[in-house]
Amino acid sequence: MSNAVITMRNISKIFETEALQTHALNGVDLTINQGDYVSISGPSGSGKSTLLSLLGLLDFPTSGDYFIEGLDVTKLSLDEAAEIRNVKIGFVFQSFNLIDDLTVFDNVALPMRYYDKKPTANQIKQRVNECLAMVGITPRVSHYPNQLSGGQQQRIAIARALIAKPAILLVDEPTGNLDSKSADQVMDVLGELNHQGTTICMVTHDPRYADMAKTKLCLLDGTFLKLPSNKEIA
Amino acid sequence: MSYQLKQANISLNKKPGFVALVISTMGLTLGALLCVLTLGYVLLYKPLPYPDQERLMVVDHAFIDQTRNGQPGKVMFKAFTYPALMALQNEPTAFLETAFISRKQGVLTNHSALPTVEATYVTPDWFTLLNIPMKFGRAFTPSESIDSYNPVAVISHKSWQNEFAATPDILEEKVEFGGVSFKIVGVTAPDFVEPQVYRVRRQTQLWLPWDFDPLNEADRKNWGRIFGARMVGKLANGVTPRQAEQVITPIVNNQWQAAMAGNPQNAGRSIRLELRSFESVILGDSAQVIYLLLASVFGLIVIATTNIANLFMSRTAQKQRALSIQAALGAKKRHLFQALLAESALAMFYSLLLALMVSSVGFWLLQQYLHTLLPRIEEVSLNAFTLGAALVIGSLIALLLARLGAASINYKALNTTLQSSGKGTGVQVSKRLRQVLMVCQVAVATVLIFVNIGLFKAAIQSINTPMGFEAKNVHSLTLASASATLPPANDALPVIEQIKQTLTALPQIASVSHTSSPLDTFGTWMPGLSTVGGNEKIRAEYKVVDEQYFQLIKQSKLAGEFFSSQEVRDKKSVMIVNESFAQLFSVNPTKPIDFLGKKLVFRGDKAFTVIGVVKGIEVPGKTKAMPRVYVIKRPSGPERTRNRLAFTIKTKDNQSVSRQQLVEAIKGVSSQFTANQWMSLVENRHQMLFTQYTWAITTAVLTLLTIILAGIGLYGIISYAVQMRKFELGTRMAVGAKRADLIRLIITDNVGSMLLGVLISVITLIGLFAASGNELQLNITSMVMIFILTFGVISLVSLSACYLPLRGFINRPAMFSLRNND
Incomplete structure (x- = not known):
């Protein structure tokens, strides 16, 4: 039995305007297995963010097939895609994407508010505290995002991404807006999470952090370049 | 500022959609406001176009019953008597000048088209009081003063054009009216605005000397009421209306008391003369209409301004990068405000141009369609007041828009905007301001929609109320006398009966009743009817009818019989009552038959026996069916020819008769009478419901406009808020929010403001109802229903x-x- 969390076959994405067709992704194949830590790098415009948005069902491919844990998610309705995002995918954005009007607690709890089966307040509290503990932010639950440092905000974003025990954590340039110390802390958290079994797919420009992944992929003009794995290098 | 205006013009040219929305919204609503403001100015503040207009008074002659119904000083009715008028003639203390007027509608019998005209009998002072300008000839002079009997006439400019084809030899012409030939001595100037002291839009076509008022000698000597006669006067210098009343009341009252001495019916009664200014008489109850229209258009302006304010603030937010660059280059807050002001001023200037055009169209529409509803409409036009109001309102709104735009600029944050690729927060409409705008929109819109739906419902209810009789193919006809005085009833009635037979014989006519139209005014019996031996007097309206009347109009019979030909011929003292009247005598509404055979008396005269009960008729525009009785003859006093000049006529299906055909038919019977007014009851009903139609259309348009403007406004505010939260919404979607979750989120965020707006509107409405005493005459169920409807619409x-x-x-x-x- 396959343990693939993500399977993409021949995925293409074309952006069209009246005057122009842009091929962002050209026939991409990708498999990410349970427990993998994959980094995707590449120059600007290579299709990294597009790929991540397709992986996260934030957008839909123009062609190709996409499976999450064996489920065909290529042609879902918007609401079906939302449900998959809610329970199977965790997002970490470069700019944190925390909601300014919500406290740390409420930001982290946000995905649970969208469960079909509404959890109790106690269940939410317990799970939020677990996730905040995993990223080391526990005492600051009643603060608002703008009262925290960038590193702290990104760790809260990671806690929010973990809240639903997702099948995969999609991480987009997690250190892009952070100083090096904070960036290291965030990467440590991600490493630890992977060590505990969380599957991670990360887009990054930074070769240092790309090297921390078990599998390194490089995109160029919408297609993967074959790179040796860390195991192969070792 | 010219630089700023130039830049604003360039900037606005790049946003044609924004400019079109601003100009159309503000142009239309400001146009409506300017139109109603100008109307209000003309009616409420503009002096009447007569010399010393503030001293011009109409005198009312009130009969007072000191003891009636335990209310001392209660006015029984208002009508002059001829001796009272004569007693006041040339009264030297209270008035500088006085004039008498009375009116009559009749036919120009020497005119080939036999047109019906409105004539006014006046004393010469009428012309000097109003300083009536003349196009040709002269006004009345002392040669036409009372008892001079000089048969001359002045015609209106419009009549000169319509009836006399604007002939330059008009002063050589004569007019024959009421059996008298009058030499035309003058034509009023086209710019003369006649004061409408009788009713809105009654326009005199023919002025005749007071002496020719068709009152006979007996009427001139007795103290009987003469409805329609008015006295007007210019107060003497330094005399107030109340002082004048104190001077002239004893003059008339003392003479009347002396004349009535020994008449027990007049015990405890007196005469009181009351003065009303020309302005208030002409204005009538139009002020209420104006205030209501003003409130509605002000409401629309509030909504429209809120919409546009939101648009301007959103636009300011969109322009933050340009503003940031200006700030970086040294522009101070004052400079940014000036730029915003130039833009809003330019937009308002264009809006005002459209508004002035819209208001001009509005003036034309008012003059075309509301001239029978509101006085002085012909004076409503673009004037200095309109332009001044446009300038002030436009400037204030432009300032407000610029101020709100400036308030949304965080000058300090502007500098960081450039460093963050234009994604900063240098310009943002605060959540609190957005909420205030929303509360304001919802509150004003709810009040406007509720009031307008209430008015609409009342108007539609009046329009849809069945009249209780069939008006199809039914017409009213009144006869005019071809002689100066009407022949006595004994001579006239046989002729009128012949006319009836002749009309009945016309092939197009199905039936003729020698009865006035059911839509005509009913007579009133005072002090009322009572049962034999009973003391309680029941006031009722009455109509003298013949045997054809009820079948002709198909008025429903509830019990008993209609009048028979025999009863009419014998002038039996029998009576038919309507159900409202029967119910006043505690008759069980389900058993009107119980009322048959009841005998009713008036002033102790011979009793009338009730032989039938009919369903009541609803006169359009009246709120309820009045208690009414129908008789074959008047209960007391001699038969008068002037009361028997009306017919109700039913034509056959698909047949019509013109007034000219009737004139010819009547001419074949007698030259004493001619056809005066010929009108279908369906048309008459439409005329009577004109106010209701006007209100129905006006309130429907206002309701729709309010809904559209409020919809656009709320959409604009929420759209801006949603745009500002685009990123947050994306994040929520990324973590699993479905569409329903986001819709719920936005509704939840705004429902508080909306409910607060509704709450404020409820408080406002309660206040309005408390202050106005429920002008809409809504019961609690109707109010709840309308509120539910309004709430539904707003929701x-x-x-x-x-x-x-x-x-x-x-x-x-x-x-x-x-x-x-x-």
């Missing part, structure tokens, strides 16, 4: 305003909302 508009801006985000992949933000 629908608000929910649509929440959903529509979201569509662009929630119906696309989440990436659309997140793009360009991370």
Whole structure:
């Protein structure tokens, strides 16, 4: 039995305007297995963010097939895609994407508010505290995002991404807006999470952090370049 | 500032959609406001176009019953007597000048077309009091003063054009009216505005000397009421209306008391003369209409201004990069405000140009369609007041828009905007301000919609109320006398009966009743009817009818019989009553038969026996069916020819008769009479319901405008808020929010403001009802129903305003909302 969390076959994405067709992704194949830590790098415009948005069902491919844990998610309705995002995918954005009007607690709890089966307040509290503990932010639950440092905000974003025990954590340039110390802390958290079994797919420009992944992929003009794995290098 | 205006013009030219929305919204609503403001100015503040107009008074002659119904000083009715008028002639203390007027509608019998004209009998002072300008000839002079009997006439400019084809030899012409030939001595100037002291839009076509008022010698000597006669006067210098009343009341009252001495019926009664200014008489109850229209258009302006304010603030937010660059180059807050002011002033200038055009169209529409509803309409036009009001209102709104735009600029934050690729927060409309705008929109819109639906409902109810008789093919006809005085009834009635037979014989006519139209005024019996031996007097309206009347108009019979030909011939003292009247005598509404055979008396005269009960008729525009009785003859006093000049006539299906055909038919019977007014009851009903039609259309338009403007406004506010939250919405979608979750989120965020707006509107409405004493005459059930309807409309508009801006985000992949933000 396959343990693939993500399977993409021949995925293409074309952006069209009246005057122009842009091929962002050209026939991409990708498999990410349970427990993998994959980094995707590449120059600007290579299709990294597009790929991540397709992986996260934030957008839909123009062609190709996409499976999450064996489920065909290529042609879902918007609401079906939302449900998959809610329970199977965790997002970490470069700019944190925390909601300014919500406290740390409420930001982290946000995905649970969208469960079909509404959890109790106690269940939410317990799970939020677990996730905040995993990223080391526990005492600051009643603060608002703008009262925290960038590193702290990104760790809260990671806690929010973990809240639903997702099948995969999609991480987009997690250190892009952070100083090096904070960036290291965030990467440590991600490493630890992977060590505990969380599957991670990360887009990054930074070769240092790309090297921390078990599998390194490089995109160029919408297609993967074959790179040796860390195991192969070792 | 010229530089700023030039830049504003360039900037606005780049946003034609924005400019079109601002100009159309503000142009239309400001146009409506200017139109109603000008109307209000003319009616409420503009002096009448007569010399010393503030001293011009109409004198009312009130009969007072000191003891009636335990209310001392109660006015029984208002009508002059001829001796009272004569007693006041040349009264030297209270008035500088006085004039008498009375009116009559009749036919110009020497005119080939036999046109019906409105004539006014006046004393010469009428012309000097009003300083009536003349196009040709002269006004009345002392040669036409009372008892001079000089048969001359003045015609109106319009009549000169319409009836006399604007002939330059008009002063050589004569007019024959009421059996007298009058030499035309003058034509009024086209710019003369006649004061409408009788009713709105009654325009005199023919002025005749007072002496020719068709009152006979007996009427001139006795103290009987003469309805329609008025006394007007210019107060003497330094005399107030109340002082004048104190001077002239004893003059008339003392003479009347002396004349009535020994008449027990007049015990405890007296005469009181009351003065009303020309302005108030002409204005009538139009002030209420004006205030209501003003309130409605002010409400629309509030909503429209809120919409546009929101648009301007959103636009300011969109321009933050340009503002940032200006700030970086040294522009101070004052400079940014000036730029915004130039833009708002320019937009308001264009809006005002459209508004002035809209108001001009509005003036034309008012003159075309509301001239029978409101006085002085012909004076309403673009004037200095309109332009001044436009300038002031436009400037204030421009300042407000610039001020609100400036308030949304965080000058300090502007500098960081450039460093963050234009994604800063240098310009933002605060959440609190957005909420205030929303509360304001909902509150004003709810009040306007509620009041307008209430008025609309009342108007539609009046329009849809069945009249209780069939008006199809039914017409009213009144006869005019061809002689100066009407022949006595004994001579006239046989001729009128012949006319009836002749009309009945016309092939187009199905039936003729020698009865006035059911829509005509009914007579009133005072002090009322009572049962034999009973003391309680029941006031009722009455009509003298013949045997054809009820069948002709198909008025329903509830019990008993209609009048028979035999009863009419024998002039039996029998009576038919309507159900409202029967109910006043505690008759069981389900058993009107119980009322048959009851004998009713008037002033102790011979009793009338009730032989039938009919269903009541509803006169259009009246609120309820009045208690009414129908008789074959008047209960007391001699038969008068002037009361028997009306017919109700039914034509055959698909047949019509012209007034000219009737004139010819009547001419074949007698030259004493001619056809005066010929009108279908369906048309008459439409005329009587004109006010209701006007209100129905006006309130429907105002309701729709309010809904549209409020919808646009709420959409604009929520759309801006949603746009500001695009990134947040994307994030929520990214973590699993479904479309329903986001719709719920936006509704939840705005429902508080909306409910607060509704709450404020409820408090306002309660206040309005308390202050106005329920002018809409709504019962609690109607109020609740209308409120539910209003709330439903506002909720629908608000929910649509929440959903529509979201569509662009929630119906696309989440990436659309997140793009360009991370």
